[in-house]
Amino acid sequence: MYYIFDSVLDMLGTLVDTPVMEVSDLRMRYGDREVLSGVEFSAAPGEVVVLLGPNGAGKTTTIEILEGFRMRSGGDVRVLGVDPADGGEAWRARLGVVLQSWRDHSKWRVRELLAHLGAYYAAFSTPDKRRPWVIDELLEVVGLTAAAGSVIGRLSGGQRRRLDVAIGIVGRPDLLFLDEPTVGFDPEARRDFHDLIHRMTDLDSTTVLLTTHDLDEAEKLADRILILAKGRIVASGSADELSRQVAGEAEVRWTQDGRRFVHSDVDATKFVRELFQQHGAAVGDLEVRRASLEETYMKLVREAEGS
Amino acid sequence: MSRLIRIGLRRGLIELRHTVTNVSDIFGYLFPVALLLGWLYLSRDDDVPGSEVSLGAYSLVSSLALMLVISGLTSTAQYLTMDREDGTLLRAKATPNGMTGYLIGKIVLVAGVMVITCVVTLAPGALMVDGLRFDVDTWVTLLWLTPLIMLALLPAGAVLGSFFQSARGAAILMLPVIALTAISGVFYAHSVLPGWVQGVSKVFPMYWMGSGLRSAFLPGEPEQRLAVAAVLGLWAVIGLALAPRILRRMARRESGSLVAARRERAMARVI
Structure with a gap:
């Protein structure tokens, strides 16, 4: 209380x-x-x-x-x-x-x-x-x-x-x-x-x-x-x-017909939606990754130290 | 304020309890006492050359002065450097009114250790040697002399301690302390020393402590109590004027990164 x-x-x-x-x-x-x-x-x-x-x-x-x-x-x-x-x-x-x-x-x-x-x-x-x-x-x-x-x-x-x-x-x-x-x-x-x-x-x-x-x-x-x-x-x-501030882009990975694909896009959600509209069930192992804090951090620190 | 004083007193009593229940600390206190008593036992039948006073009684009382200097001055300096090194002082600084509590605690601790050292030296010593005087005058003298000795030694020890970066460094203080004790008439009559050495020794508190204590315990000892009180009082005044300022400056500089740097140095020494 x-x-x-x-x-x-x-x-x-x-x-x-x-x-x-x-x-x-x-x-x-x-x-x-x-x-x-x-x-x-x-x-x-x-x-x-x-x-x-x-x-x-x-x-x-x-x-x-x-x-x-x-x-x-x-x-x-x-x-x-x-x-x-x-x-x-x-x-x-x-x-x-x-x-x-x-x-x-x-x-x-x-x-x-x-x-x-x-x-x-x-x-x-x-x-x-x-x-x-x-x-x-x-x-x-x-x-x-x-x-x-x-x-x-x-x-x-x-x-x-x-x-x-x-x-x-x-x-x-x-x-x-x-x-x-x-x-x-x-x-x-x-x-x-x-x-x-x-x-x-x-x-x-x-x-x-x-x-x-x-x-x-x-x-x-x-x-x-x-x-x-x-x-x-x-x-x-x-x-x-x-991570948004730095990377801007997210990485999309998927498989289709046994082949692996990687694509970077600012609007990953839109890309994935279109991907499913086009290929439907053929898309597998979907993974969307934003830049990790580690990548963001390394990039920011390197930029600052480079300047 | 009274609450703060109570916290400080309790801190001192807790630390006193820790030190008297710590085996290596007890050994540290008793070892010099044991050496002294052993020596007293061997010399119990000799007299001080040219006087009626037994050498044992003379040595016992003079050695009290040495014990007091070691526990009052050297260990104050060492506690202080130790507490800086291990971060205790920084902890006090991070606590509201922590430095005041710390200082009150330290005074209680050192005063307690000094009293205990005196008792464990004097009690068995008095049984072993003849010719000690215990009358009203003895106790009256001790009543004003002991606090004055503490006031003369503690602030001086704190000031000296602030000059050393590590507790190991502060241990070096033992050397000048023992050297000064040696020329202060503690182990043999002061009068046999060359005049200029006598003069030098009279600047420092050891000579006057020895003289004051002998006048309390030995019959027929020359009385110079006014001078004893004056010189020890002067040391107390100088110490009390300097110590708070120097301690404040030292505490102001204390920070986590400084403690970390000292820790790394100390670790490197261990390895």
């Missing part, structure tokens, strides 16, 4: 709220090297935005600037309406950051650490968002109930990563940052993690910004994909929109 009420409130909020993140002309220089040269994007409440890009494109730099961990060289950034460079503790309390873990707090036990870190958020509860997350519920959500009493240093890689996510969301953030969250996951852990992100955005309508190398992951999670190359956003849209 509570969740329904909460999500109705959040939906109403979505209609009137300003963007959760607004970035314009973001620039970052390290000495002579310009890593970010005019990044622009915004994110609406409840949106899952995935930042894709090759190594060294500036993904981590971008996310660290938004988290308030790194000073930018120029441009305008608003996160939850505040410039991250002057974000205070109340602002920080509305953010969740899933760090790449290593071995911090290795002597602590899972529940002990979550309860401790959660306690900092209690002062930042609001009438419609009680902080922190009830620890037992949180453990259940991330699938760590059985490991609640385990010493963190002895967790498996997958469990440790779940704990990192749990720490990131213990304060029930309005905005969650995830930097390459599934590096080193096996396929099962990866699927669990994707379920968890879906559950979070459904339950709490949290806005999520995550970076990844994994195109499959981007396609599964993203409401919107931003492709970052050479310090700029070179494309933005859902996986579908991106």
Whole structure:
């Protein structure tokens, strides 16, 4: 009941709220090297935005600037309406950051650490968002109930990563940052993690910004994909929109009288309709393929790097 | 604010519990104590040359100073570098008021470890050596001296720790600390050292800690409590003025990619 009420409130909020993140002309220089040269994007409440890009494109730099961990060289950034460079503790309390873990707090036990870190958020509860997350519920959500009493240093890689996510969301953030969250996951852990992100955005309508190398992951999670190359956003849209934007044509394959045919067409639906009108039952093994996100991505990145 | 202080205190107590139930940590605390007690046992019948004070009692009290420096200054520096290296500090930074909680926790932890070290050194030591004084004055002196020692050492340790990129680097601090201890009259009478060495050692807190502690526990020790309080107080003031600024600067620079870079360096060392 509570969740329904909460999500109705959040939906109403979505209609009137300003963007959760607004970035314009973001620039970052390290000495002579310009890593970010005019990044622009915004994110609406409840949106899952995935930042894709090759190594060294500036993904981590971008996310660290938004988290308030790194000073930018120029441009305008608003996160939850505040410039991250002057974000205070109340602002920080509305953010969740899933760090790449290593071995911090290795002597602590899972529940002990979550309860401790959660306690900092209690002062930042609001009438419609009680902080922190009830620890037992949180453990259940991330699938760590059985490991609640385990010493963190002895967790498996997958469990440790779940704990990192749990720490990131213990304060029930309005905005969650995830930097390459599934590096080193096996396929099962990866699927669990994707379920968890879906559950979070459904339950709490949290806005999520995550970076990844994994195109499959981007396609599964993203409401919107931003492709970052050479310090700029070179494309933005859902996986579908991106492939339409780039490829324009779809590939149609079929067999007829034992022979294989391949044809590329902008309007594949129309082509297939005509194909059946002409040849009817003689057509077999029909397959229509839009450019995959991978092809789209490679093309966009190559174009950006070539320019 | 009081809620935040409670969170910090609880953090410190949890970390204290972790460290006193960790076998390798316990070994780390007890090993120097065992060496010291062994040495006290061997020298229990000797006197300090030219005085009535037994060498054992002298060494025991002076060694307390060394133990306090190791647990107060060196381990503060090492905790700090370790916490930077493994991402604990970044975690604190990503939490609202996390840095304040972290610092309160660390002060509780270090103070706790210092008290425990003192007790495990003093209790068996006092049974083994003769000539220690335990009267009202001893406790009164300890009551003002111990907090002052902590205030002088902790911020200084934090400042030193921020200069090192890795916990291994911070371990180098042991060398100057032991060298300074050696010239501070801890293992033998200060007066036998050349004058300029005596002068140098009087700049640092070890000499004054040793002197203060001896005045609390040894009969007939020259009283220079005002100077002890003044020098240790000066160290505390300088440390407390510098530490928050330097820690803030260090924390501001902390980011995920920095932690990742350090992790890679540390991994490369392991391989």
